[in-house]
Amino acid sequence: MFDRLDKxxxxxxxxxxxxKKVLLIGVGGVGGFALEALVRSGFNNITIVDYxxxxxxxxxxxxxxxxxxxxxxxxxxxxxxxxxxxSNICINPLNIKLTDANLVELLxxxxxxxxxxxxxxxxxxxxxxxxxxxxxxxxxxxGTAKKTKPELLSITTLDKTFNxxxxxxxxxxxxxxHINTKVHVVSSTETIKEVKEKGTCILVPSVAGxxxxxxxxxxxxSSSSNN
Numbered sequence: 699m700f701d702r703l704d705k706x707x708x709x710x711x712x713x714x715x716x717x718k719k720v721l722l723i724g725v726g727g728v729g730g731f732a733l734e735a736l737v738r739s740g741f742n743n744i745t746i747v748d749y750x751x752x753x754x755x756x757x758x759x760x761x762x763x764x765x766x767x768x769x770x771x772x773x774x775x776x777x778x779x780x781x782x783x784x785s786n787i788c789i790n791p792l793n794i795k796l797t798d799a800n801l802v803e804l805l806x807x808x809x810x811x812x813x814x815x816x817x818x819x820x821x822x823x824x825x826x827x828x829x830x831x832x833x834x835x836x837x838x839x840x841g842t843a844k845k846t847k848p849e850l851l852s853i854t855t856l857d858k859t860f861n862x863x864x865x866x867x868x869x870x871x872x873x874x875x876h877i878n879t880k881v882h883v884v885s886s887t888e889t890i891k892e893v894k895e896k897g898t899c900i901l902v903p904s905v906a907g908x909x910x911x912x913x914x915x916x917x918x919x920s921s922s923s924n925n
Contacts, residue, residue: 703740707919714918714919715918717742718810718918719809720745720809721745721807721809723812723814723821724748724814724816725772726748726756727759727760727842727900727904728815728839728903728910729813729816730907731903731905732908732911733746733776733779733907734907735911735912741914742787742788744788745789745792745807746776748793749795751771754768761779762779773793796821798820805832806832809832810835811834811836811917812834812835813838813839814836815839819867819868822864822868825838826856826872826877826878826881827875829878837883837913837914838882838883839907840864840865840868840884840886841864841865842902842903844890845886845902846891846901847902848902850888851902851909852884852886855879855883856869856872856883857880861887861890862887865885882913884910
């Protein structure tokens with residue numbers, strides 16, 4: 699399956715990828731595409747966390763959804779999709795709502811990388827707070843709703859974000875509590891659309907998810923090439 703990937707990055711780097719332990723929080727619009735990219739890029743040890751079920755409103759942007767799995771548990775459907783691509787992949791699906799207490803318990807599992815693709819501001823803050831204590835590399839997706847221009851997304855650090863309401867809230871809180879603001883994030887500089895509801899299309903969250911996965915992928919192959 700990975701013949702072309704090996705030609706691009708080398709078998710040794712791909713085996714480095716295979717050995718890394720990744721925690722993906724959220725498998726919706728952003729997280730579903732992040733998972734897709736991880737599965738197809740050789741990652742083999744992924745824990746996925748989400749407590750939601752699939753709703754009809756998810757169909758316009760979430761890759762794990764279709765008309766036949768409405769009402770189904772997201773992590774279970776994400777697992778099925780991943781297994782349909784690579785039957786031998788090791789994925790641990792956790793259908794839980796994260797709190798401070800069970801997040802700490804989860805982080806005791808020594809992950810190499812964490813992708814934050816959830817929409818819970820408290821969990822986002824806690825992941826930043828705990829990133830140094832637990833020594834994992836974090837990439838956190840900021841806001842993707844009310845935006846339509848994926849070309850304005852980039853991987854940056856929290857202190858350099860602008861035009862991103864979620865990043866602004868987190869940046870303020872992180873500064874107030876004297877926590878590192880250099881954490882890596884995926885953020886858009888696009889001005890949000892002035893719409894009443896939380897409108898979203900596939901274009902921005904999908905690319906945000908792939909950028910989250912690319913941060914991990916490129917960090918590993920860069921480290922591998924320097925060894």
